[in-house]
Amino acid sequence: MEGEAKVALLEKHHENNRGSFIKEFGSESKTLWKLSGPAIFTYICQYSLGALTQTFAGQVGELELAAVSVENSVIAGLAFGVMLGMGSALETLCGQAYGAGQLRMLGIYMQRSWVILLITSIVLLPIYIFAPPILHFFGEAPDISRAAGKFALWMIPQLFAYALNFPIQKFLQSQRKLMAMAWISAAVLVLHVIFSWLLILKLEWGLVGAAVTLNVSWWLIIIIQLIYIFVTKSDGAWTGFSMLAFQDLFGFVKLSLASAIMLCLEFWYLMIIVVIAGHLDNPVVPVDALSICMNINGWDAMISIGFNAAISVRVSNELGAGNPVAAKFSVVVVSITTMLIAVVCMVIVLATRDIFPYLFTNSEAVAKETTRLSILLAFTVLLNGLQPVLSGVAVGAGWQAIVAYVNIGCYYIVGLPLGIILGFVFDFGSMGIWGGMTGGIVLQTLILIVITSTRNWDKEAAEAESRVKTWGGSVANH
Template sequence: MDDGTHPLLISNYEEEDQQLLRLRTLSFTAEGDIEHINGLRDFFTQFGVESKKLWYLAGPAIFTSICQYSLGAITQVFAGHVGTLELAAVSVENSVVAGFSFGAMLGMGSALETLCGQAFGAGQLDMLGIYLQRSWVILITTAIVLCFLYIFAEPLLKLIGQKEEIAKAAGLFAIYMIPQLFAYAVNFPIAKFLQAQSKIMVMALISAVALIIHTTFSWLLMLKLGWGLVGAAIMLNFSWWFIVVAQLIYIFSGTCGRAWSGFSWKAFQNLWEFVKLSLASAVMLCLEVWYFMALILFAGYLKNAEISVDAISICMNILGWGVMLAIGFNAAISVRVSNELGAGHPRTAKFSIAVVVISSTLIGVVISFILIISRNQWPIAFSSSIEVRKLVSELTPWLAASIVINNIQPVLSGVAIGAGWQALVAYVNIGCYYILGIPLGLILGYKIGLGVMGIWGGMLCGTILQTCVLFGLTYKTNWNKEASIAEDRIRQWGGENDGKSNDTEK
């Protein structure tokens, strides 16, 4: 029986239905997970969608990292114009005392990347503020303990072989910098709290304003008014606390909605489990930071120590700026993975990992290619010594390989943080870095006589092995199971129950 419907209209309806079904199958939604991708066209379409999400997070995160990294670097530049002793004092305090504390605090704060990210993905917004306060309790307590490192910095620096006048000046400067230590304790949990909600643009804006203020007033206090180390300490402390206070005002003003509902005694519940995850995060990160610090330390014991240390320091400087890109990707992927696992979207999490690994690797390859083809030119900008420039040129292939690996490794570490594997990765780091990498580097550098290239080559082998292990763990992971673990973790640490109790109270 004819119902009066034109066959062409039926065909159009069927085509529209098929297109809608296909879009529904391919797209990321709040309710569903990504389904199968059919063909290269679908892959590149979805790759573009996911890349936009990643760069929305990674771009501001990279900018924020560069701004905050530059606070100490700019202080060192101005200190160099004050005097050689002042430069040495600021450099030693930044790299040894503050560097150790920075790594420990950032690592412990990274526990929030797992917890806040997964709670946000699961819609348990009320728990984000509780997790933030728990992290503050733990990090401020840790800062009180680390105060002894600042107070007794002078004798400790003498113990590791620093000259008496440098140790004395750096020790005094370290005491001045105790307020910065507590700024770290408050700031890093805030950063992870905001990252989990993808509120990274406000962090970038605040960091940019802090950098402008820091540069202007550091020049005024240190050079024009002649306050020296006192001026440096005032501005570094002020700049970090400016970042902290500005972010707190943003949070307390109600812009985070249910994620911040005020202070609560629940922050003191389940602290031991939180401490264990925080310590695992700190150990995981510190093992990586200390590994590359050891490269410069071992170079100082070679025959041409001054040339070796200068050349490696230049290469490490380039590698450090490259790591800023990787840190942005690290933050982005940890947020994406934790959010999607918390939301019960394992396939989306897996696809996000593929996209960020491909993107980060391509950027690393491009940077490495530029360094290799200009290996005889770019060292001129960093040193007037022909010997140093020659050694830097010889080390450039090792630097290029390190940049490629270090553009992949932090991304996989971000996956580990997003999934909550910090304790496992800490053991992986010990095995790859300290059981294989360092001993192999010492054998190649000293025993076989390859010098600085042998040390770097051995340690690079440790990094490559660690990257391969993390890649294998990521590839073999049952992401459906990880999504279930994320749900259990949120329920175990009060997400579901606390959410219900909060609704009842309201």
């Protein structure tokens, strides 16, 4: 009887633990969706600004479409990657400072990031000014290089918009003010559609109209977000402009560069697939097919990037507040959630592999090649479920430098050469290029799983506290 009582007691204990886990999982999941939902919506709206401009330019002519597409994906894409990466240093610093209750530091951090990113914009200016010879050097047709180069000159204001927007985004994101960003992005997107139609098609301004609407839309997002920050004071996080923004810049640049290298290495990796495929024999069909797959992958990535932002906020906030157990549990919850979503997305890709190519092309050859590549697309979509989330954990905890080294090794020392060998030496074509480079992503994901699961989270919380004190010392004394 005593034995039975012990068994019953143990069963009750396990039942209570199970119930407690489900309750905690539900609560954490709710918090994550509150963060990731508006983040996903914001990223889709902002991603759509360039995509819709391309669509309207396509109504004008083939050369105009090519000019906007090349400028968007190559010139602005390069700048976007660098700026997003440099601005991501704020995810670590603002998130941990917010978690530690050091609100005033957030405004100082944002201003420091503005200084660094505006200087970075000036450094990147030659890419915009000398776009035609740069594009021609990489094998772009002369007429497309000239048209894209002219469009790039008109898009210089967007470069400086990136410099202000990303720090603002991370500043608001770390305080969980994501709904404000979502509403602003949605309102600007609606205006963008109306004015794109008016200027590009109705008034027939062509590429000039495309440049005007795209620049104005980005600057409108910044102006409205700044008005929101200046008026609400962000609960004390904004206390006005300060000379403290020019202090500790060297250390800030180091963390910003680590963030930029880490994110750019990821951001450019899949873009390289299309460039390499351009060197295959008869490259038009494989390049078109890969472009369609990358387009689908890009939309899917917006979901992952939303969760990346959410987990970065959660980890940095909890570590900053000295709650390592909560940070670790948040990683578990977001990993399970994103993997479930990734499995659903993978099933959708496989189920529609004979259908979705025709949404993008009328060519039977391109559609057939896209269907063939859909197996790799489905696998990449599955990897999207975990890999960006683990990168978000790395940013939230401040491991950018470690992950930058991991990315160099996995992507460019293993994945890229493997893709070239499979694609050209073994003659597997586009399938081989993408397959080899996917191997690099698998290796990177496995290493990130090991890093995340073996970290001492108590030590991470202590380091976050030390980081807040180090970076906030000059602020706290004023």
